[in-house]
Amino acid sequence: MGKSFEKGASFKVANLVEFKNITKRFPGVVALNNASATLREGEVHVLVGENGAGKSTLMKILSGAYTPDAGGLVVGGRAIEKNSPALAAELGISMIYQELNLIPELSVMQNLFLGHEKQKLFFTDNRGMYGEAKKYLEMLNLNIDPKTQVKNIGAGTQQMVEIAKALSKDSRILVLDEPTSSLADSEIKELFRIIKLLRDRGVGMFYISHRLEELYEIGDRVTVMRDGSVIGTYGINEIGMDKMIEQIAGRAIRSLFPHARKEARETVLEVKNCHGDRFRDVSLKVRSGEIVGLSGLIGSGRTELARAIFGIDPYYCGEILLNGKKVPAKNPQKSVARGIGLLPEDRKVQGLSLLKGIRENMVVTSLDRLGRRGFTNMAREKNLCAGYVRSLSIATPSIEKLAGFLSGGTQQKVVIAKWLIADLKLFIFDEPTRGIDVGAKSEIYRLMDGLVGKGAAILMISSDLPEILGMSDRIYVMAEGRIRGELDRGEATQTKILQYAYRQESTGGVYE
């Protein structure tokens, strides 16, 4: 592919970046464990791994957003003692994120020079900036006027403008974090053309992506990460896709999960051919006494589907039925009354009011039912909340403590309690254990098991494959807004799920 460098060549190629045995801990988690990797001049180095494997943490250490607890970072042969975003920029490191960081209201040119505008005496040198912007855009073969407002160009072109911005800062090291996730196929082609162009100019690039097939088109080397550790680094042609999936998935830990299959009874939720903003033609069923896992990559439309079922977002055709009756669209209030509850993805923003106490947060779903003629029945409320604090072993001195001061696991228990109080038929859990330590995790699993034991139905969205495998009776896998596969508990393996998630047909090999 690349003309100027031979991949895997025996002669010495300068290392632009060296991560040496990096360890980074967060409270309760080891995000990076003794991770080492290198980036050569003029190569595209792909990082793959599940969500939470440590790819982004490693890149944030490069960009200076995080400081490692142990290990060293060498950039361009220079050992970096104390990295910072400012130093990283000085070293020629640029990050290009999945979410674009351009300001829509400003022109391409203004965005390119944002923060380091050219000046002539006391005035901004518009003509100079225009010329230079044109130069960088032409360098990328981009045929747009630098005066165009960013909001008027497509997502793909915006991505290119980001790259032009990196060029204008003379970046030698680029980090591309899922750059193709919001691009159309033709835009991806254009992006790859530019990436190859940069590679030929000697720029080194870390490339994070979940789309395995595109790695073979663009990557030179690939590093697989799992649970904060580097599993291995390979030349792209040394490792087949099946082997890569196996490496990404890793171990199976089903025994940690308490869930035993219950007798599934009548259908509680039925989604028929639903279309929404980020999902298409989705049909699924959840029965009483059943935990149904909804797997897939982030951005595959899982959360959007959950939001539409609960009524936060609209859906356009098809129907959503609860116990055979149509659920009113875009009306969370009616959904709750009918017995649907959603444990949202972001518990601190969507799940709880952090400045209100535990009790206030717990009863908010059920004020009308708990009260008497529209007014609070405080004694009943306090008893009920105290009961849930005890039965869920929520660690707090009082039911009035502010939710903002509880630990992540405890907060999640409060969110669960608020839906337990609401007396639901269908629980939708969106990433129920994200950012929660192992102890609280297993308590939440036991709670879920208890719920289906009592006849509730659970739809669980999770990016954590062991969790999906360990807890689900059935599993749907989504990719690009569609349900790509349905697996029963017996037949599901990490490999099969990943194959559906990456839209890859099974090539015969079954791992585990």
Add this chain to the structure above:
Amino acid sequence: MKNSFVVKDSIKTAAYNLSTLWILLAITVFFGIFGNNFLKGGNISNIINQAGFLAIIGVSQLVVILTGGINLSIGSCMALSTVLLGPLMLAKAEMPFALIFVMVVVCGGLIGIINGFMVTLLNIPAFLATFATMYVARGAAWLYIGKGVYYGINENIRFFATGVLFRIGTFRVTMPMVLAAVFLAGMAFFITKSNIGRKIYFTGSNPEAARFSGIPTQRIVIFAHILSGLISGFAGIMYVARINAADANLGVTYHFDAISVALIGGAIMSGGSGSIWGVAAGAVIISVIQSGMNNMQVPTELQTAFLGVLIIVAVCFNTFLQKKKIQNTERHITDLAGKTVKGGAQA
């Protein structure tokens, strides 16, 4: 040891909760010492009388601030609803009091509905929506009445705003005092104990979480604006009855007074926090300061400037208290986290 800690903590929390009262006490003592006959019964009853009125418009503002909004149309709403029904309020119209009262209040409520719809359905920020209503309602009142005023209000109505029930020494217990007290007590009960009141608080504290909990947030915001309008109508009657005339120029700056009262009373502009009793205390504070400065013959210009300074001080103080309160809670939690291990073992 743990018990004494908890007790000390709750005393502290209580002290923080009563913070507005401490300010009030300090200011009263100040004017008591440096003023001239400031703490005489007659003067105190004037102060409370005025405070009652301020508290009512303060509550009108508070209910919207609690949702995270603001209502700039309070003064205009008072003017329009009273001017529209001005002819009926006159003594010569001989209309029953209750009927007029209901009509004016409903009129205020209708203006609130318009605000509420603009904020929710049209998605206009409350500041802009009510800013526009402020002009529209004021303009409508001017158009309707022309240049004159409706003078000579029905005595039955006037009684509610000026009537003296009995005297204790030189202290007069007046009808508006009683009305304001009943109103505040009723509102305090309603807003903290009713489901809808609690939904207002929760929606204001985190609209996103409220929506994800099945609270109809749009309806709640509309309701708050209607309530604010109804209360403005009520305040309008009280005002008109006191000055004995319905006038389109009434209360041009009352939305600002209402904000001052609410802020000094501890409400937070981002919503979800603030209380009726805080507003009542805020109203008394402003009333004491106005009266005290008049008493000390401070010129009005200076009084206005001082009020501004006071608002800044109050807001800073509230922020400080909020932080303190939270720190207190946090310390408590951290302390407890160490103990839960042991506590868990016992359980």
